[in-house]
Amino acid sequence: MRLKIRYITLLMALCVVAVATARPRIVVNIVVGGMSQEDISRYEKNFGEGGFLRLQREGVAFSECYANYAPTTPEAGLATIATGATPAIHGIFSSVYYDRTTNKERLWCRKPVVDSENLIRKSVEEGYTTQQFTTQTLSEAVLASAERNRSITIAHNALSAMILAGRKGECYWLSDTGGWTTADCYAEELPLWVRNYNGDDMNRVFATETWYGRYTRNRYCNTRSTDITVYEKDNTKRPRSNRKASDNWIKSLYTTPSGNFAIFEFAKRAIGTLVPLHIDDQCKVLNICLDVPRTIAERYGADSIEYEDMLYSLDASLAEFMTFLYAQVTSHDEVMVVVTSDGGVSPTKMDNGDGSRFNTRQFEVIMNAFLSARYGQDSWILGYTDGSLYLNHDVVYRHKKSLAEVQNEVAAFALQYRGVASAVTATAMRSAQFVRGTMALVQNGYNPRRSGDVLLTLEPERIELDTKRVAMSGSAYNYDRHIPLFILGGGVAPCHIGQRVSSEQIAPTIAAMCGVRRPQCADGEILITKGDPKN
Template identity: 40%
Template sequence: MTKKFFLYAIAALGTLQSAAAQPRLIVQIVVGSMRGEDLDRYAENFGEGGFRRLTEGGTVYADSRYDYLQTTTPVSLATLTTGAMPSTHGVIGSRWVDYTTNRTVELTAGRKGPGAYHLIAPTLAETLLRHAPGSRAVTIAPEAVSAVVTAGHGGEVFWLDSARCDWVTSPYYAAEVPEWIARSNRERYNLSYISGEWRTLLERGRYLNTRNYDIALSGKSKKDKDQSGSGRLKLRSDFERMLYTPAGNTAVLGLAKQAIAQYRLGEDKIPDLLNVCLDSPRRISEAYGPESIEVEDMYYRLDRDLADFLTFVFAQVKDGSVTVVLTSDHGTSPAFDAGAEEADRFNPRQFEVIVNGFLNVRYGVGDWVVDYSDKCLWLNHNLIYERGLNLAEVQNEVAIFAMQFSGISHALAATAMRTSYFGSGYARRMQNSFYPRRSGDVILNLMPGWIEEQERCWSMSGSMYGYDTEVPLVFYGKGAGMQRVNRRVDMTAVAPTLARLAGIREPAASEGGVLEEIAE
């Protein structure tokens, strides 16, 4: 009897300790295209209450990475929120080709507007709502794809409308936005974040980067004239002025504060989740490159916005029972024009045309190539079968032919991905990105530094190289001590760690291990 009572007491003590470590609110902040080095690179000009509050008072994972090729925003957000590789969660890009119809499938498109129609693996938000009755999950992002992929099938989900720059949702999630958001939209409150001119926050001598285009460099005094850039983007709408300037970050964090207050997040002991996706840093990095003053200044302004946001969050939630995780969906490449000479870029359209011509010569005239997107080339399976050809042989021929193009480092056929196991090297990372029902017939890997030619893109993500795969990862607040961890961490660990912290089961498809410094 005494022994049984002793065992019950131990179990009860464990339950109490678990409850004590469980935060009332988990806030996940994803800064688009933030490289792993950026927090240290710009630290000297950060204030004490923003990024440095997190890095100096929390658990910093100094070597956190995505271990696959397709380091693009929808793919990596899916990995962050499901804890799974793309080969498991099935998000291989924002679109792909249905092999049976040869039609393009958009990841979030459907009859009820943007929604999780094609998301396979459950997200952290879905898992929390299912296993913690009474909890809330709120997701906010400027772009619909980011919001939908991060949220999954449930919760409160908001993004910016490209026509009026209002906060919206879709009938997939709710019939309409709450009245407090509708009122803000009627007042056109988001437009107050947009300034007529983008000027540096600090005087120009304090900046580490030297390239500027659309930002005016402030002098030390009124006598010291401002320096204008050479000019690059012509922003055509309020939505673009929001997305391609620091105003986008301010607006998202502003709505996040309202959501905490209006939904009373963290009010009771049942854990809530707030996902904050910042897409503006990615758009600014793409348009100006990570070497630009525009990117640097955006970080300094975000640092101030973040300080204000953190102060609000920890004051709003009882006893400061909050866990904040700061990370990124991927890094970004060097700008193709950052060197003494412009680097060559890969032309996807030219690649499609030449490959189709090659197959015309080999097998007769036809529309052999259906589409190309995110390093994937889709072939016309119906035509291949009509001509009595072997699909695997055609795929392999195209993969071999692709290696003749400048900028292509590796090309693997889908058949090789399906029938082989690659345990290391570039092929393993390519296979980690491969989902058989959606991925192309031939997958490409470009050489280091090479990017695709795209409008408004001087820098891009989507490679297996360190500048894309290495990202910051910081936990702060409840459950996170002040320490720096130097071992390598896979980003599939974030979702299961947060699930353990919230006292719920890991998302069903999760493959990552729980970070022992946070959840043990």
């Protein structure tokens, strides 16, 4: 069967454009955190026929989809998928940034001041805000096209859900109590269907204390494991999970495949609110962000049995979900499923030594000492986050120094620091135009309002110091940038496309397929054309 799939894929290799003959009325946009394109081919021997292999066999498979910006953080990836624009436009390149008006660190989507005594009101949370979003998302574009359109976004983490959703629509994520919640910037209270789901305590059903592997050890491609229990030989009596209730059951929803099971089950309930399709021109979008795969990849490494086993569980969950989804409609053309990733992760680094890690705090201290020695003792550095080093502009101007001069001094000195491959100033980003190479990627990731004064690129495979993670994302290299992209349904004929495409093209393509206006800042080319493939 697999040889047949490969043969069909080879025959489709000449396809350079996909053609759609129908207009989908439900779009399910699934983002798998931390998954790279190479994962598909590496683990396909243990995939079932109804998950990723079905997407390859029956959908449009883009084998050369890349993120055209750096840093390739999860936040940047999600925002680019949602808006169809790069971080240079949407401004989201990290989970935090430094506010130039206050010189303080700001968390994305979080209010700067929250009344801790009144954090929870009714059934929604009050500590979140959408005011930092400046670029229209696909969900917002769908809702703006017609009042009867709907958009639901689901994720494990609040930040992921809010970035995908934008400023409008229904938006849900896991709460600290193990149920699904939202924020008061989206709704004053949870709708009845979510309250009923939480009342059934469904997420506890999927929680597990012990992680048992799906297969015996000899079936896995990877050999290294840490927490998973893998049997050496087949034992039909071995348990699949240990579902004893404990205080840690909520944690397992973030760190084991249980979280994927839980989110797909909740997605099924969401689908139930989107069908039947009784209005002909109504468009409905369901965004699903799977944060667990990235958490597992960063915690154990993408070359671990834990990550591999999670992918097999995810493949089975995806197959079950698509079977359920297509059973809800009369024609498969009414539904379109998009599966992609917010970016890959680095090769695994088990040690925290200087040979493979970049100590961000040490870098800040050294940079501040350098500037103090050169211009006078002071607090020259505000902070560092995901490749952006922020200077304290108030200090620079108080010492009557040129900001461009100080930036250049820091960039030149930073190149002497171990692990730094390149350093470019914000002034250079604004005054020059880079068309190729790493600097072009960095420029696509540079936002004048929110990025730092000096932008760093680390050497290949070097990651920041973090004792809780053995792999990270954010680099300008292919292991972070090369992502899977599949489009299934919506009247699109099966096709394999090997030409290079980018993640900015996903949002305008979905918008065109649904017959709605593309997000306001999305200018990428459409991946799929409308028409009759016979012509």
